Amino acid sequence: MAVITKEQLKTALDEANRIILTVHVHPDGDAIGSMVAFYEALIHQGKDVTMVVDDTVPSKYNFLEAVSHIKQVADVRDWQADMLLVLDASTFERIGEVGALCKAPIYNIDHHISNSQFADGLYLCSDFAATGEILAYLCDSWSWPITKTMANALYMAIATDCGFFRFSNTTEQTLRMGALCVAHGAEPNIVSEHVEVTTVARIEVMKEALQTIQFFKAGRVAIIALDEALMAKVGDDTDGYVDLIRNVDTVDIAILLKAVDAHTTRVSLRAKVTDVNAIANQFGGGGHVKAAGCTIKANIDGAIEQLLAVIA
Ligand SMILES: [Mn+2]
Structure with a gap:
């Protein structure tokens, strides 16, 4: 099994108890926003979830409270899991040391057309502007609750990957998923102030x-x-x-x-x-x-x- 459907992904998530969540090195707004939003979503589903990234997380994302729960590789004591869920990374190398340390079956949710299909189960939407857009779509279609904190994280994920809805990857659905986030409490001005902050x-x-x-x-x-x-x-x-x-x-x-x-x-x-x-x-x-x-x-x-x- 390489490419999987939304239903197969749902079944795999339902069956997993302990999930290690990771994203690509040099994490961007889509990677971090997607990870912390899905972390919260999976916690709501009763999962035991650990977020880890083999890199430092830029401090501008710290306004999202769940970012404080992201672990560095050295801080993870238990690499046993039912699933290694990789978000927004298109190759195995892009997750750094996490790939070697966690031996669980790999599931990958991604939107890169260049995805190397390294995962045991790949849910790929290459016409989506962001991984956050995929996650908003999944939460919506599975009727998973989208809290205000998730909404801000998903909005950041979507907005940062489409140049705040200016780039050519911005579709009707991108805007609709952005609107969905705002409907659930996302604050575009707050996200922009933090993400576009300069010194x-x-x-x-x-x-x-x-x-x-x-x-x-x-x-x-x-x-x-x-x-x-x-x-x-x-x-x-x-x-x-x-x-x-x-x-x-x-x-x-x-x-x-x-x-x-x-x-x-x-x-x-x-x-x-x-x-x-x-x-x-x-x-x-x-x-x-x-x-x-x-x-x-x-x-x-x-x-x-x-x-x-x-x-x-
Ligand atoms: Mn992305």
Whole structure:
């Protein structure tokens, strides 16, 4: 069994007692919002649930009370479980050490078209904007209660993955699930204030990042690059940088490059038209048609050269 239906997922959840919940490393708003919302939903269903992520959780998500229950790998004492439930992660590698430490059958709820089908049971909705949108839909169709705290978490999950309902993945249903969250008490302004919060230090770094912007292919491709020195100042929170270039009128593909070390560059691709999942695939990455990522074994200049070579 690889791809499962909503009913098969429900049966598996009904039969599991102890569930370990995890999400991808470098957790974003969709990952964290989805995890804490489904944690609460599963607790309501009488499950014994542990949330764990093999990474630090950015502090801007701390306004969601359940975030304080997310454990680091070293803090989990009991890895025995009936189910390892993986949210918003498209490959086994993306869950870090959790995959090796928990031997339970893996179930995966995800919306990445590039999903590698690593799970024993995969519930994949690649036309959904966010994993949070899938979870809102599931809770709604199973008549599981959506509390105010769940609503805020799910709203954050959905809103952050669709650019607050501006990106091309925003569908009628995305808006309907957003509305469902608001109907259950989600506060869009509160979520926005926390998630989009910035600092003087971040603005100072952004001033430097703006200096790195380069345009290629008659302005169709824009690249912003954070070298190792800038990355040290930026930390883990690289949200917002690609937004500095994506709305330029001539730009189709907006690329954020992040130096990991002298020979490794992480790449985030956003597009208005081009299939950037296909571009990321060429470097062993993936994601969505209009938003994808990969890692290139080269420094920033090398990564730029390799990317431009595969972009038509
Ligand atoms: Mn997502």
